[in-house]
Amino acid sequence: ISSAETLAACCCCPVTPMSRTEAKKPPRPPVMFTKIRTERQEDWAATPNDVNNLLKAMKDMINANYVMEIKSLAEISPDPEQNPILYRSGHYRFSFTPEERAKLRKFMLDGGMMIFNTGLGSKPFYDSAKQELETIFPEVHLQRLSSDHPIFHSYYDLDRVRYRSGVGKGYFSYQGNEPWFDGITINCRTVAVISRWCMAVGWEDTENDSYQAYQSEDAKKLGINLFSYAVAMRAWAKSEAGKMKFVDADTTTGDKLYLGQVVYDGEWKTRHAGLSVLLQTFNQKTDIPVKYGLSEMRLADEKIFNTPLLYITGHEDFRLRKEEAARLRQYVLNGGFLLAEACCGRKGFDLAFRNQMQAIFPEYPLKRIPDGNPIFNIPNRITQLGVTPALAAQLGSPAIKPELEGIEIDGHYGVIYSRFGLAGGWEMTPSPYALGYDGPGAIQLGQNIVMYAVTQ
Numbered sequence: 001i002s003s004a005e006t007l008a009a010c011c012c013c014p015v016t017p018m019s020r021t022e023a024k025k026p027p028r029p030p031v032m033f034t035k036i037r038t039e040r041q042e043d044w045a046a047t048p049n050d051v052n053n054l055l056k057a058m059k060d061m062i063n064a065n066y067v068m069e070i071k072s073l074a075e076i077s078p079d080p081e082q083n084p085i086l087y088r089s090g091h092y093r094f095s096f097t098p099e100e101r102a103k104l105r106k107f108m109l110d111g112g113m114m115i116f117n118t119g120l121g122s123k124p125f126y127d128s129a130k131q132e133l134e135t136i137f138p139e140v141h142l143q144r145l146s147s148d149h150p151i152f153h154s155y156y157d158l159d160r161v162r163y164r165s166g167v168g169k170g171y172f173s174y175q176g177n178e179p180w181f182d183g184i185t186i187n188c189r190t191v192a193v194i195s196r197w198c199m200a201v202g203w204e205d206t207e208n209d210s211y212q213a214y215q216s217e218d219a220k221k222l223g224i225n226l227f228s229y230a231v232a233m234r235a236w237a238k239s240e241a242g243k244m245k246f247v248d249a250d251t252t253t254g255d256k257l258y259l260g261q262v263v264y265d266g267e268w269k270t271r272h273a274g275l276s277v278l279l280q281t282f283n284q285k286t287d288i289p290v291k292y293g294l295s296e297m298r299l300a301d302e303k304i305f306n307t308p309l310l311y312i313t314g315h316e317d318f319r320l321r322k323e324e325a326a327r328l329r330q331y332v333l334n335g336g337f338l339l340a341e342a343c344c345g346r347k348g349f350d351l352a353f354r355n356q357m358q359a360i361f362p363e364y365p366l367k368r369i370p371d372g373n374p375i376f377n378i379p380n381r382i383t384q385l386g387v388t389p390a391l392a393a394q395l396g397s398p399a400i401k402p403e404l405e406g407i408e409i410d411g412h413y414g415v416i417y418s419r420f421g422l423a424g425g426w427e428m429t430p431s432p433y434a435l436g437y438d439g440p441g442a443i444q445l446g447q448n449i450v451m452y453a454v455t456q
Contacts, residue, residue, distance in 0.1 A: 032066035032227065034083035036073060043090040046119055050200035051087060054223040057203070062155065062224060078103050080112030085230050089117040089200050093124040094132075101136045108136075108184075108191035111237040113230040116194040120201070121212025123172050129194045130182065137184050141267050146316050146348035147178045150433035151190060154228040161222070162215040167197055170212070179214075179222060185315060188270055188344055188424060188431045189233045199223060232432050239429065258293040260307040266318035269296075270343040274423035275311060278446045285447050286379055299324035304331050309453045312340045313423060314349040320356055329360050332407070332414040337453040341418040345391065345435025350419050357415065361407055366417060369404045375416070375452045376402055382448065385441030388434045391420065402445055412456045416449055 033051045038044045051068045058064045069083065073096070076083055086107070096104065108114060116129040133142050145151060147159035161179045168175055180196035201211055202219020214222065259275055262268060275294055297303055300323050304310060310331070320328065332338060342350040357366050369375060376382045384399045392398045407415035418437075424430030425442020437445060 029065045029067045031069050031083060033068040033085045033087050034076060035068060035070045036076070036086060036088045037070050038072070038090070038094070040090075040092065043092050043119075044088070046091060047089065047200035047204050047206075050089065050117075050203040053205065054203040054220060057220045058224055058227060061220070064224075064227070066227075073100050073103070076103070076107075078107045078110070080107060080110055080234060084112060084234060085227070086112065086114045087117065088114070088129075089119055090125045091119040091122040093128045095128065096132055096136075101132070105136050109186070111234045112191070113226075113234070114192040115226060116192070117200050118195060118198055121167065121172065121197050126194060126196060133182075133184050133192055133194070137186070140184050140186060141265075142182055142184055143267060143316055145181045145183045145190065145193070146346070148347040149181075149183075149190070149315075150431075151181065151183075151193065151225055151229045152179055152222075154225045154232065154433070156221040156225055158218065158221055158225060161218045163197065164209045164211050164213050164215060166210045166212045169210075172212070185267055185270070187272060188315075188434065189237060190229070193226070195222070236429075236432050258295060258307050258309070260304060260310045261294065261296045262310055262312040263296050263298045264312070264314075264318055264320055264324065267314050267316050268312070268318075270313050270315060271423040271427055274426035277428075278426045278443065278450065281443050282447045282450050286451065299327045299331070304336070305334070307336070309337045309339060309450070312338065312353075313343045314352075315343055315346040316348040317352045318349070318356075319352065320360075325356065325360050332361070333409065336414065337456070338415045339417075339449055339453065340415065341422045342420070343423055343436075344421045344431060344433065345419065346421075353417065357407065357417075361415075364407045364409055364414075366405050366407055366415070369406045369413070369416070371401060375404065375413075375448055378448060378451055380444040380448055382444055385445060386438040387420070387441065388424075388430045388436050388438055390433055391435040394435065399441075402441075404445075404449075413452070416452070418445070422446055 033055070035051050036044065055066055055068060058066065076086065104114065118126045118129070130142060152158045158179055160177050163174070163177070167173065174180065174197070182194040182196065183190040184192045198211060198213035199219040199222055201208070201213045202216040203223060205216050207216070213219065259279065261275065295303070295307070297307070299320065304327065328338070340353055342353065354366060382402050385402050386399050387395065403418070403420065405417045405419070406413035421430060421434050421436025422442045422445065424434050425437045425439045426446055428439040430436055430438065436442065
């Protein structure tokens with residue numbers, strides 16, 4: 001009926017029914033991108049066909065058929081189902097109102113994604129976008145995404161890109177060949193990105209090598225990757241919203257076990273409930289009457305010496321301050337315990353952590369913990385652990401031997417490190433791009449690590 005192919009009514013049988021012949025109206029493709037219109041048309045519309053041309057490229061290159069809309073912020077719905085990806089491009093300095101910031105925050109937290117494109121590499125626009133995202137998410141660190149970020153691999157592998165010569169010239173220049181996106185990441189999902197160099201002229205196939213922009217082919221591939229990432233992570237965000245809920249109920253009667261999460265200059269908090277869930281399952285597994293307590297602290301804080309277990313994680317590159325590194329060394333050598341993981345198995349954090357440990361403990365190397373170590377036996381006897389689909393595809397197996405590394409000091413491990421992600425598994429919702437242990441595997445391994453920490 002909806003396609004106008006119903007049969008004509010028969011009023012005087014036995015007349016043969018005739019098929020209607022009106023031309024079918026094909027359904028309109030769904031909206032994927034919404035371009036934000038502002039009062040200055042010469043700003044937001046400087047590249048009027050950028051998104052439309054990207055959508056045409058998507059249809060040709062990956063057979064994805066979507067349409068775009070152009071709306072003001074006032075017309076945009078905070079529901080990501082109505083406008084999944086918001087796109088703001090421009091050259092001039094700008095700012096949002098408090099009401100607009102509140103709407104955009106809700107949109108991104110509910111599963112939407114926002115993309116800022118700097119027109120011709122405009123520094124005023126880039127600085128404004130950074131300031132606005134830092135204002136919208138004051139609790140999150142805005143930082144450059146490393147080349148191993150899933151955005152650069154969600155469809156095409158683009159850890160290296162081709163820039164136009166203009167990027168390497170002028171006062172604001174760049175000499176590298178890695179893509180440059182700054183991002184806000186919450187619970188392992190990057191909800192907003194700023195492209196430091198222009199993608200729009202590449203989407204429009206504007207050939208001018210003096211522009212501070214990506215080459216056209218790579219600009220389109222970056223746009224397709226952004227689309228692929230946003231779609232996959234929006235679907236995951238829906239299921240992640242129904243994850244295990246954790247309530248810090250004061251029901252235990254024994255001593256408190258404080259797990260301190262290390263705060264550092266960078267994206268130090270990747271998941272919000274993982275540690276609490278792990279400690280709850282640890283209590284259930286062991287029946288140890290320990291009241292859990294969580295605190296967030298910098299390594300320079302004297303309180304770390306009253307904390308038997310510290311936890312550090314992240315996705316991206318980081319570097320501890322000089323006094324923080326010195327305090328961490330003192331803490332571990334005095335008997336403290338550090339648990340570290342590269343959240344989602346990200347290489348940026350992995351490389352940075354290894355460099356930090358080598359600098360802080362030059363006489364104590366970070367080595368793989370042998371398979372027969374008691375850490376793999378109590379309270380769970382672990383010989384194989386399930387892994388996330390992304391890691392299984394990479395390794396060619398859905399399960400692997402547990403792998404941990406450690407720094408051994410005077411016969412015990414003062415540092416234990418997992419290069420595969422744990423926190424997403426603790427929450428039972430690892431991201432679709434995570435290289436880590438699955439839910440049951442991460443919880444079992446985490447329980448064993450906590451048991452080791454409190455008994456050594």
